[in-house]
Every structure is written in C-alpha cells, then in structure tokens.
Amino acid sequence: MAERHFKIWRGDKKGGGFVDYKVESEPGMVVLDAVHRVQARQSTDLAVRWNCKAGKCGSCSVEINGKPRLSCMTRLNQFPEGQTITVQPLKTFPVIKDLVTDVSWNYAQNKKIAPFKPGKKGTDGNYRMQQRDIDRVQEFRKCIECYLCQDVCHVLRDQGKKDKFVGPRFMIRLASLEMHPLDTEDRVPKIKEEYGSGLCNITKCCTDVCPEHIHITDNGIIPLKERVVDRYYDPILWLVRKLFRKSNIEDGKNRRGGR
Amino acid sequence: MDISEIQTIEHDVLVIGAGGAGIRAAIECARQGLNTGIISKSLLGKAHTVMAEGGVAAALGNVDKRDNWKVHFRDTMRGGKFLNQWRMAELHARQAPDRVRELEEWGAVFDRTKDGLISQRNFGGHRYPRLAHVGDRTGLEMIRTLQDFCVHQGIATHMECTALDLLLDGAPPLARLAEGGRVAGLVAYWRETGRFVIFKAKAVIFATGGGGKAWRITSNSWEYTGDGLGMAYRSGAELIDLEFTQFHPTGMVWPPSVRGTLVTEGVRGDGGVLLNNRKERFMFKYIPKKFAAETADTEEEANLWLEGKEGARRPPDLLTRDEVARAIKKEVEEGRGSPHGGVFLDIASKRSPEFIKKKLPSMYHQFKELAELDITKEPMEVGPTMHYFMGGIRVNSDTQETSVPGLFACGECAGGMHGANRLGGNSLSDLLVFGRLSGEGAGKYIKKLQGTPKLDAGQVNAIIRRATDILNRESGTNPFLVQEDLQDVMQKYVGIIRTADELKKGLEELKRLYQDAGKVKAHASPQYNPGWNAAIDLPNLLTTAEAVTRAALTREESRGGHTRGDFYFESEEWLQHNVVIRKGKDGNMEVAKVKRDAPPEELRKIAYASLEELEGVKVG
Numbered sequence: 001m002a003e004r005h006f007k008i009w010r011g012d013k014k015g016g017g018f019v020d021y022k023v024e025s026e027p028g029m030v031v032l033d034a035v036h037r038v039q040a041r042q043s044t045d046l047a048v049r050w051n052c053k054a055g056k057c058g059s060c061s062v063e064i065n066g067k068p069r070l071s072c073m074t075r076l077n078q079f080p081e082g083q084t085i086t087v088q089p090l091k092t093f094p095v096i097k098d099l100v101t102d103v104s105w106n107y108a109q110n111k112k113i114a115p116f117k118p119g120k121k122g123t124d125g126n127y128r129m130q131q132r133d134i135d136r137v138q139e140f141r142k143c144i145e146c147y148l149c150q151d152v153c154h155v156l157r158d159q160g161k162k163d164k165f166v167g168p169r170f171m172i173r174l175a176s177l178e179m180h181p182l183d184t185e186d187r188v189p190k191i192k193e194e195y196g197s198g199l200c201n202i203t204k205c206c207t208d209v210c211p212e213h214i215h216i217t218d219n220g221i222i223p224l225k226e227r228v229v230d231r232y233y234d235p236i237l238w239l240v241r242k243l244f245r246k247s248n249i250e251d252g253k254n255r256r257g258g259r
Numbered sequence: 260m261d262i263s264e265i266q267t268i269e270h271d272v273l274v275i276g277a278g279g280a281g282i283r284a285a286i287e288c289a290r291q292g293l294n295t296g297i298i299s300k301s302l303l304g305k306a307h308t309v310m311a312e313g314g315v316a317a318a319l320g321n322v323d324k325r326d327n328w329k330v331h332f333r334d335t336m337r338g339g340k341f342l343n344q345w346r347m348a349e350l351h352a353r354q355a356p357d358r359v360r361e362l363e364e365w366g367a368v369f370d371r372t373k374d375g376l377i378s379q380r381n382f383g384g385h386r387y388p389r390l391a392h393v394g395d396r397t398g399l400e401m402i403r404t405l406q407d408f409c410v411h412q413g414i415a416t417h418m419e420c421t422a423l424d425l426l427l428d429g430a431p432p433l434a435r436l437a438e439g440g441r442v443a444g445l446v447a448y449w450r451e452t453g454r455f456v457i458f459k460a461k462a463v464i465f466a467t468g469g470g471g472k473a474w475r476i477t478s479n480s481w482e483y484t485g486d487g488l489g490m491a492y493r494s495g496a497e498l499i500d501l502e503f504t505q506f507h508p509t510g511m512v513w514p515p516s517v518r519g520t521l522v523t524e525g526v527r528g529d530g531g532v533l534l535n536n537r538k539e540r541f542m543f544k545y546i547p548k549k550f551a552a553e554t555a556d557t558e559e560e561a562n563l564w565l566e567g568k569e570g571a572r573r574p575p576d577l578l579t580r581d582e583v584a585r586a587i588k589k590e591v592e593e594g595r596g597s598p599h600g601g602v603f604l605d606i607a608s609k610r611s612p613e614f615i616k617k618k619l620p621s622m623y624h625q626f627k628e629l630a631e632l633d634i635t636k637e638p639m640e641v642g643p644t645m646h647y648f649m650g651g652i653r654v655n656s657d658t659q660e661t662s663v664p665g666l667f668a669c670g671e672c673a674g675g676m677h678g679a680n681r682l683g684g685n686s687l688s689d690l691l692v693f694g695r696l697s698g699e700g701a702g703k704y705i706k707k708l709q710g711t712p713k714l715d716a717g718q719v720n721a722i723i724r725r726a727t728d729i730l731n732r733e734s735g736t737n738p739f740l741v742q743e744d745l746q747d748v749m750q751k752y753v754g755i756i757r758t759a760d761e762l763k764k765g766l767e768e769l770k771r772l773y774q775d776a777g778k779v780k781a782h783a784s785p786q787y788n789p790g791w792n793a794a795i796d797l798p799n800l801l802t803t804a805e806a807v808t809r810a811a812l813t814r815e816e817s818r819g820g821h822t823r824g825d826f827y828f829e830s831e832e833w834l835q836h837n838v839v840i841r842k843g844k845d846g847n848m849e850v851a852k853v854k855r856d857a858p859p860e861e862l863r864k865i866a867y868a869s870l871e872e873l874e875g876v877k878v879g
Binding site for chain 1 (some may be wrong): 301302303304305306307309310360363364365366368370371374375376393394396398399400403407408410411418451480481482513514515516517520521620621624625628629630737738739740743781782783784786787788789790791793
C-alpha cells in the first residue's frame with residue numbers, strides 16, 4: 001500500500017494554513033477517507049462535514065487541488081502517484097473551522113423564494129402531469145445542495161455580490177418552480193430585480209462542477225433570462241404596455257415548458 | 260454554573276432530528292399554531308432520508324387497481340412476521356396514500372404513469388407495484404419537498420445543534436417506580452461554537468433515527484448513534500423490539516472504503532437478479548414455505564413477471580430483506596460468493612443501458628465513480644449491510660407518546676410499526692404518517708397540559724458536566740478508536756445470525772467498552788470538534804448496542820431481522836411477546852418479556868386473508 005501526501009488547510013476565521021499529513025492509501029480510497037483517517041489517527045479535532053459518503057447529500061464539498069469537489073466522490077487514483085493532494089475549504093463562504101464553512105447564506109436565499117403554489121386538482125382528486133413535461137424539472141430537482149456551483153460562481157466568488165445574486169443553485173431552484181407544470185406563482189419580476197438573473201454571464205463554470213451533471217446554465221439560467229427578456233424587453237409588449245398602461249400583463253406564465 | 264448564564268430558547272414543541280419524520284412532525288406542530296423548533300446534528304436536508312432510494316410505499320392503486328390499504332397492511336404484517344403493532348400497521352397503510360398526495364401538493368415531482376398519475380414500482384414483499392418514486396432518488400425528493408415547505412411555516416430550524424439529554428420536571432420514571440417526571444426541555448450544544456443551549460419546551464418529539472453506526476459494515480452515516488434511544492432510556496422511557504435489526508441484503512462490498520454503502524432494492528424491483536459465482540440464481544433455493552404460493556419457482560416464470568405478464572408470480576430475488584440477507588450470507592459461507600465476499604447483482608443482462616440510466620441513475624453513477632464499474636455492462640458485487648432498526652422507543656400507536664409524559668417519538672427511532680422486519684419503502688411512508696401523528700399527539704398533550712413544566716438547574720449542570728469532562732480530562736483514550744472497537748464487537752457478535760454464546764461474549768466486551776468510553780479524551784477546543792462530538796455520542800451508541808444485544812439474547816427464536824443459530828425456528832410463544840427494555844432502579848438495564856394484546860378481530864382477519872379476498876375490495 002502506497003503512502004500519499006496531503007496538505008490540509010487547518011484554521012478558523014482568524015486565519016490558518018496548510019498542514020502536511022501522510023496517509024496509507026488502500027484501493028478505491030476517496031479523499032474523504034483520507035481526511036477521516038487523519039481525524040481518527042492523527043488529529044481528532046480536524047473539522048469536516050460529511051454524511052452519506054455516496055454523493056447523495058452534498059455535505060462534504062471542499063476544494064481539492066484548487067477545484068471544488070465532493071470529497072466522498074473524489075478517488076485518490078485520479079491524481080498521479082507522488083502528487084501531493086491539497087484539501088481546503090470552499091473559498092466563497094466564510095470559514096468556521098478547517099474544512100467547514102458557514103453556508104447559512106444559502107439557506108437564507110432559499111427562504112426568500114416564493115414557495116410552490118399549485119393549481120386546482122382534477123375532478124378525481126388527482127393532479128395529472130405527463131412524464132415528458134416534468135423531465136426537465138426533475139433534472140433540476142436532482143440538486144443535492146452541495147453548493148459547489150455557488151463556490152465557483154464568479155459573481156459570488158470573485159465579485160462578492162452575494163447581496164445582488166442568489167447564485168446558480170437558487171436559479172436552478174427557481175427554474176424548478178417556474179417550469180413546474182402545476183405551479184401558478186409568478187416569480188419573473190423577482191428573478192430580474194431581486195435574484196439577479198442579469199448578473200450571470202454564462203461562463204458555465206457552475207455546470208462544469210455540478211456532481212449531478214445538471215445543465216445549470218443551458219437548461220436553467222438561460223431560459224429564466226429569456227423569460228425576463230420576454231417580459232420586460234420585448235418591443236411589441238413594451239409598446240402595448242406603453243399604450244394601454246397595463247403593468248401586469250399575464251404572459252410568460254402561459255408559456256411554461258417551452259422556451 | 261448559574262444556568263441563567265446559559266443561552267435559553269423557548270418553544271412549545273422541540274423536534275430532535277430533521278430527517279423526514281422530524282420535519283413532517285414539525286410541520287404538523289406549526290399547523291396547530293404551536294411555537295415549533297427543530298434541532299439537527301447536520302445541516303437541513305442532509306439527514307438519512309436523503310439516502311433513501313427506492314420509493315415510498317402507499318396503496319394508491321395507480322399502476323394496479325387491485326391494490327388497497329388492506330393488501331398493503333397484509334403485506335406489512337407478513338413482512339413483519341406478524342409482530343408489528345397492529346394499530347400502527349393499520350394507520351400506516353390507511354394514511355400513507357394521503358401523505359404521498361400531500362407531498363405532491365407541496366411540490367414533489369414523482370415519476371408518472373402514462374395517464375399522468377404518480378407511478379409506482381415493485382419492491383420486495385409488496386404484492387403490487389406500490390412505491391411512488393423518483394428514479395432512485397426518492398428520499399432526496401421527499402426531504403427537499405419537506406424542507407422547502409417547512410421553511411415557510413414559521414418553524415425555527417436550529418442546524419448543527421446536538422441534543423445532550425432531556426430535562427424533566429420531576430424524577431425519571433424508572434422501572435417499577437410508576438410515577439415519573441414530565442418533559443420540561445432539553446440541553447444541547449452548537450457544533451460551531453461548542454456552547455451549550457437550554458431549550459425550554461412543553462413537549463419534545465424525537466425523530467433521531469437508528470443506531471446503525473454501532474456496526475462496522477453499515478449504510479448509516481456518523482449521525483446514527485442511537486441518540487434518541489439513549490436519551491429516552493436515561494429519561495425512563497421504554498424501548499421495544501430492539502433485537503430486530505435489518506441487514507439490507509445489498510450493500511457495496513468493494514472497494515473497502517465504500518463497504519456497506521447502500522445499493523437500492525430498486526435494482527431488483529426493476530429486474531436485477533442475484534447470482535452466485537456459478538452464475539446460478541440461488542434465491543430459488545431459499546423460498547420459505549409461507550411465501551411459496553406467491554413466489555415464482557422457475558426462471559421462466561420470473562422472466563414472465565418481469566415482462567409484466569398477468570398471473571406470473573414475483574421472483575424470489577424480491578423476497579423480504581431478512582430472507583435475502585440470510586441467503587446471501589449462506590452462499591458466501593459455502594464458497595459460492597464473489598471475489599470480495601459478496602454475491603453478484605446483475606441488471607446489465609436484463610435491461611437496456613438506457614433503461615438502467617433512466618431508472619437507476621444514482622446507482623449507475625455510484626458504481627461508476629466509486630467502484631469504476633459500469634452496471635449497464637457488468638454485474639455489481641453486493642452483500643448485507645446494517646441498515647435499519649425495526650425496534651425503538653415504545654410509543655402509543657395513535658399518539659406516538661412514550662411512557663415519559665410529553666416525550667414523543669416517530670420515524671426510525673420509534674418501535675413497533677415494522678414488527679420483526681421492515682418492507683422496503685415502508686420507512687418513507689412511516690416517517691410521513693407517524694411524523695404527522697406525533698405532531699398531532701404533541702399538540703393534544705400541550706392542550707391538556709396544566710402549568711408550565713419547571714427546569715431543574717441540577718439536571719442542567721449534570722448534563723453539561725458530562726460533556727465538558729471529556730475536554731477537561733488530563734489524558735484519555737481516543738474516542739474514534741473506542742467507536743471502531745465497538746463496531747468490531749457488534750459486527751462480530753451481534754450479526755445476521757446470533758447465538759447465546761456469542762451474544763454473551765458481546766455483552767462482556769460491551770462492559771469493557773463502557774469503561775473505555777468513560778475515559779475518552781477530546782483534544783483542543785470544543786469548537787467544531789469531531790473528536791469531542793464523537794465522544795459525546797458514545798454513551799448513546801453503547802446503550803443502543805447493549806439494548807440490542809440483551810434483547811437478542813432474550814428472544815429465543817428466529818423471526819425476521821433476528822436470527823438465532825441456536826433457536827433456528829419461529830415460536831408461537833414468542834409471537835405473543837415483545838422484548839421491552841428500560842432502565843432499572845439500580846441503574847442497570849432491565850429486560851422484560853411482555854405479553855402482547857390480542858389483535859382486533861377485523862385486522863387479524865385481513866392479515867391472514869387470502870389475496871383473492873382482499874383484491875378489489877372497496878377501500879374502507
């Protein structure tokens with residue numbers, strides 16, 4: 001069994017730095033296993049979040065060799081033998097301790113979003129939806145809230161505009177609501193004004209890091225941007241609004257499911 | 260310490276645990292206008308519910324019209340080897356469909372039938388396609404729906420906050436001392452800061468899950484340390500049926516780092532078959548008499564069932580989990596196992612790659628990433644993994660109240676609903692049905708409550724001292740190593756097949772482990788300190804392990820998730836009894852063999868009815 005070298009960031013909000021560790025590796029080992037091994041044998045106070053250890057809960061997000069990843073799904077054999085593996089906390093969120101960051105901002109964004117508001121049930125007491133009409137929403141609902149997309153998003157990470165943009169995760173959440181065949185709520189005005197859809201400049205970094213392979217930009221954010229454009233910048237609608245001074249023209253809502 | 264200096268938060272009801280059961284319970288409390296709080300060891304939306312894959316069982320009858328609550332009830336009783344609390348199994352089967360439809364109203368997007376209704380899939384022990392599902396990520400869909408609904412109900416969610424112990428107004432009701440105190444609140448600590456917090460509450464609902472972390476090979480995460488069981492036990496509540504532990508037949512066995520990780524039963528529900536190293540479908544050899552009439556006995560018939568042919572019986576790969584886990588163990592022991600000590604689970608030769616990727620996307624992903632294996636091309640290697648506690652805190656079937664006034668329990672930490680063995684899909688429905696009922700129960704309790712329960716500073720201080728001692732000790736043992744030691748003991752002595760000799764050895768080892776756990780030391784500060792956190796959880800894990808071992812030693816028969824190598828039969832006598840555990844006057848664990856009430860005649864008739872009698876009956 002080979003020995004692998006790690007640099008793990010240790011510290012808290014006051015500061016910190018990388019500490020070197022050596023871990024005996026075994027076949028199939030993932031980065032989280034190595035962190036656990038350090039925790040159990042070398043440093044019992046090494047802080048790391050984790051739960052399912054199978055890529056389903058999105059707890060163990062960290063940056064490995066500079067790239068945002070789930071540590072439970074990152075095998076050591078992806079890195080050439082002899083290469084040191086660095087593990088550090090998500091940069092976009094404030095550090096609590098070691099690999100654990102304060103992600104509460106994300107929960108606050110979610111709370112701002114108007115909840116699902118279904119229409120009436122059919123006469124037999126059931127809702128009816130066709131599978132083809134929910135395929136796209138189901139893609140968005142695969143999200144495990146690992147916040148890797150939030151971490152990598154330039155608007156949040158580099159520009160620090162957490163007060164202006166909810167980030168890819170919540171654009172996807174909004175898309176899952178706006179494209180839900182049963183939903184009757186209108187969130188387009190807030191998507192433009194409050195949630196900041198215009199700030200995304202479609203670099204697709206979020207899509208690249210999504211462990212659930214959700215097409216965040218193409219299937220989620222771009223269609224939402226288009227709804228905003230349809231609503232606010234369509235020249236014909238603009239003229240109609242100008243002439244009839246109707247502020248609440250019901251459009252967009254009837255066109256869900258299509259672009 | 261002057262307790263007025265400790266942060267104090269007041270709620271009418273405090274729910275411990277934010278899995279499906281806890282969130283559903285909190286929603287029900289909030290709906291009754293109660294000031295409700297939830298605390299959870301992890302972040303919201305990360306609890307074990309998220310890992311449930313296959314589906315939620317409810318007799319909606321969307322795929323097969325013959326299904327109704329009575330057939331679901333009958334399946335549940337048969338799967339539980341008739342040891343289930345009759346009333347709980349009845350409430351569960353009757354109410355599950357409404358709970359699933361309600362989730363849809365809250366935004367859940369289940370897979371659909373051709374008619375646009377909620378689709379349902381086959382699963383072990385369920386007569387008809389009954390599991391509403393979303394591919395193989397049903398649990399994620401459910402917890403996200405509950406979570407997103409819950410945050411708009413005015414519920415306070417206190418994340419990364421770990422419960423230490425209950426506070427009682429009065430003394431704990433120890434065995435044979437009838438009158439005890441009532442719930443007054445709970446002491447917890449914030450993981451981020453390590454600071455303590457007192458929650459004042461009129462009622463507390465435990466939704467803390469099981470204690471699978473006491474075993475080495477388990478599908479459970481670090482959180483499943485039997486906290487609710489330990490806290491309830493120390494407060495004088497009774498535990499029931501703890502000998503019944505479910506080893507899920509299909510956990511991953513390779514590579515070592517993921518040994519135990521769950522492989523959904525949905526693989527078999529959607530056509531996957533179990534094979535030994537001779538490529539035999541060995542499950543045909545293990546069909547028990549009582550399921551023979553309803554199980555295919557040839558591969559031809561099993562294939563016809565897979566094609567959806569009416570009248571074809573279901574393949575034995577879908578027998579209940581206890582049967583399949585024992586069969587796999589036997590195949591491996593007799594030298595017919597796979598290279599890494601499991602058996603093969605093959606869906607590649609039964610279904611197209613497109614089908615597999617559509618219906619089992621996370622299994623495809625999981626094997627691809629973690630085992631570098633393509634399940635659309637090759638068979639998986641699987642073996643039993645500790646998965647679920649059928650037993651738990653003893654509750655009233657209708658209100659979910661425990662024997663401690665003001666303490667309620669729901670979900671996996673409550674016992675009785677599943678009897679000796681749980682059917683797949685019945686846990687997700689359990690947590691919805693009984694989550695809601697426990698919220699209702701707590702509401703009714705508070706309405707009748709007289710006076711405000713008083714906090715006792717002595718109790719608070721004692722609880723905090725136990726936690727800080729771990730940090731203040733000069734030196735001591737490493738908590739993670741004690742936990743690993745415990746896991747090896749339980750894996751070795753309290754496994755799938757148990758004997759009196761081994762169980763007694765297990766108890767001896769546990770005695771030693773109690774000593775070790777009393778000497779653990781956590782280094783550094785209490786801020787987000789996993790070593791300290793694990794040390795605090797150890798007593799709960801040990802209480803749970805001891806309770807399981809003692810219950811297993813007491814039940815001298817084999818039934819469902821409890822198999823005794825030295826009593827390899829089902830006994831009529833034991834069918835009439837539950838094993839109940841509580842803390843004795845002397846502080847030691849007391850085990851009682853408690854006679855069960857006779858079942859209501861109407862329910863007994865349904866449970867023992869033939870299928871023909873139940874099919875097509877009007878749901879009543």
